[in-house]
Structures are given as C-alpha cells and as structure tokens.
Amino acid sequence: MFKLLFFLLAPVFAFSQSVTNPYNLPLTNSIEKYQSEVSANPDNEFVDLSEVIPDIILDIRYATPNNFTHKVVYDLPKAFARRPVAKALASVQKELRRHGMGIKIFDAYRPYQATLKFWNLVEDTQYVAAPWSGSRHNRGAAIDLTLVILKTKEEIKMPTDYDDFSEKASPNYVQLPEQLIANRAYLIKVMRKHGFTVFPSEWWHFDFKHWDEFSLVDISFEQLLDYKAINK
Incomplete structure (x- = not known):
C-alpha cells in the first residue's frame, strides 16, 4: 500500500x-497578477526610465x-x-x-529568469543574487549605474568597470587614486540623498529604500511594454 501511495504521489512532488x-x-x-x-497600489507599476528621464x-x-x-540575456535594451x-x-x-552630469544605467528591473541564468554561471552570492531568495533587481527596486558628463556622454572614471568581480569593486576599497575614491564617494552621496543604499561589494549597485515591500517579478520587458500600450 505504501509503495502504491508513493508512486501515486511521486508526480505531485x-x-x-x-x-x-x-x-x-x-x-x-x-500580467494578470x-x-x-x-x-x-499604483507604486507597484513599472515605469520606463527613458520616458520619465528623457536625457538619461x-x-x-x-x-x-x-x-x-x-551572452544576450534580455530581449530588449530597456x-x-x-x-x-x-x-x-x-x-x-x-x-x-545642475553640475553638468547625469547617470548612465547598466541594469534596472531584471526578470527572475535572468537571476537563474546568472546563478548557473557564477554560484557565489557575493556577486550574484541567490535564486532561492531572488534579487532586488527582480523587485524593480535596484539600479546599476554610473556617472557621466552630459555634454560628451563620457563616463566619469570609477574604480572598476561594470560587473567587475574583484575586490576593487567594493565601495569600501581604498587602495586607489584619490580622484577615483572621490568620484565614487560623490556618486554614493548623491544616491543616498535620494533614498538609495550602495551594495557592499558593488559600487555601481544601489537598492532603493523599502525594496522589500515590492514583490519578486518574472515578467519580460515585452510583456511590460504590451501592458503599457493596452493601458494607456
């Protein structure tokens, strides 16, 4: 009887x-959910950053x-x-x-499927989000960015390039030229002023306050654009 029950329940598990x-x-x-x-709660809506910040x-x-x-992970550069x-x-x-600068976005909302892909490549929670808890990017409440000079669109020099997995990427790493430390500190200061906290191992990653109030999402960019088109 036990064996029969096990085989009947096995597909469920x-x-x-x-x-x-x-x-x-x-x-x-x-999309329904x-x-x-x-x-x-209208605050749950995903907003296209290029529409609300035209010069971003x-x-x-x-x-x-x-x-x-x-590899190409996203279907659209949004x-x-x-x-x-x-x-x-x-x-x-x-x-x-006001100071002739602006922000350049490397990543914002990230569908959960991308988090799974990243984990399969780099199984280290210091650098990629654990798929069993999800990423703050999956919640639409984390941003990867840097500073640029608006007139030339040239990046302001930072300690490392984006997605550098070395210790130099930490916002607390100090074995650097003074100018790079100052540039990084200014970015962190401005972001903190507006409700963002820098990630411990990535100077470019910022989490918005109350990020945990947003749900984990696994909806494609195309689906979000379709939803917006329908609900204009």
Whole structure:
C-alpha cells in the first residue's frame, strides 16, 4: 500500500517545483497578477526610465554580449523600475544636471529568469543574487549605474568597470587614486540623498529604500511594454 501511495504521489512532488521557479518563490509571473498589484497600489507599476528621464543614458549590458556571461540575456535594451524608484532617480538626475552630469544605467528591473541564468554561471552570492531568495533587481527596486558628463556622454572614471568581480569593486576599497575614491564617494552621496543604499561589494549597485515591500517579478520587458500600450 505504501509503495502504491508513493508512486501515486511521486508526480505531485516532481512537479511541485518548476524549471522556471525551482525554489517555489512567490513570483509575480503573469500580467494578470501584476495588474492586480498595480490596481491595489499604483507604486507597484513599472515605469520606463527613458520616458520619465528623457536625457538619461542607457547602456543595458545584458541586452548585448558585452557582459560577464558573454551572452544576450534580455530581449530588449530597456530599463524599468517601480514608480517611486523612477521618481527618485529623476530627482538624482535633476541634481546632477545642475553640475553638468547625469547617470548612465547598466541594469534596472531584471526578470527572475535572468537571476537563474546568472546563478548557473557564477554560484557565489557575493556577486550574484541567490535564486532561492531572488534579487532586488527582480523587485524593480535596484539600479546599476554610473556617472557621466552630459555634454560628451563620457563616463566619469570609477574604480572598476561594470560587473567587475574583484575586490576593487567594493565601495569600501581604498587602495586607489584619490580622484577615483572621490568620484565614487560623490556618486554614493548623491544616491543616498535620494533614498538609495550602495551594495557592499558593488559600487555601481544601489537598492532603493523599502525594496522589500515590492514583490519578486518574472515578467519580460515585452510583456511590460504590451501592458503599457493596452493601458494607456
């Protein structure tokens, strides 16, 4: 009887975890669920950063092979963030603009499937998010960025390039030229002023306050654009 029961239940256990959600996280992975969350709280809406900050510069590395995976991960070179995050970034840009500077975005909202791919390549939680808990990028509440000179669009020199996995990428690393330390400190100062906290091992990664109030999301950029087109 026990053996029979085991074989009857085995398929249930086998399919309780899916390939797209192997850790059974409470993902927002359908437009219907996302729409429900936005209806309940407009702050849950994903905003296209290039629309709310027209002079923002995008360099979405994961939409190109120019990233640590050497593969195209995203279907489109877009940057989305939750509404309060986008509003805060607009304030950052406004402040920087007065000094002839601006921000360049490397990554913003990241579908959960990308987090799974990254973990399969780099199984180290110091550098990539643990797939069993998800990333703050998956919540639309984390931004990877740097500073640029608006007139020339030239990046202001920082300690490392984006997605550098060395100790030099830490915001606390000090064995650097004074100018690089000053540039990094200014970026962190401006971001902190507008509600962002720098990640301990990545000078370019900033988490927005109350990030844990947003759900983990696994919806493609194309789906978000389609949703926006329908709900104009």
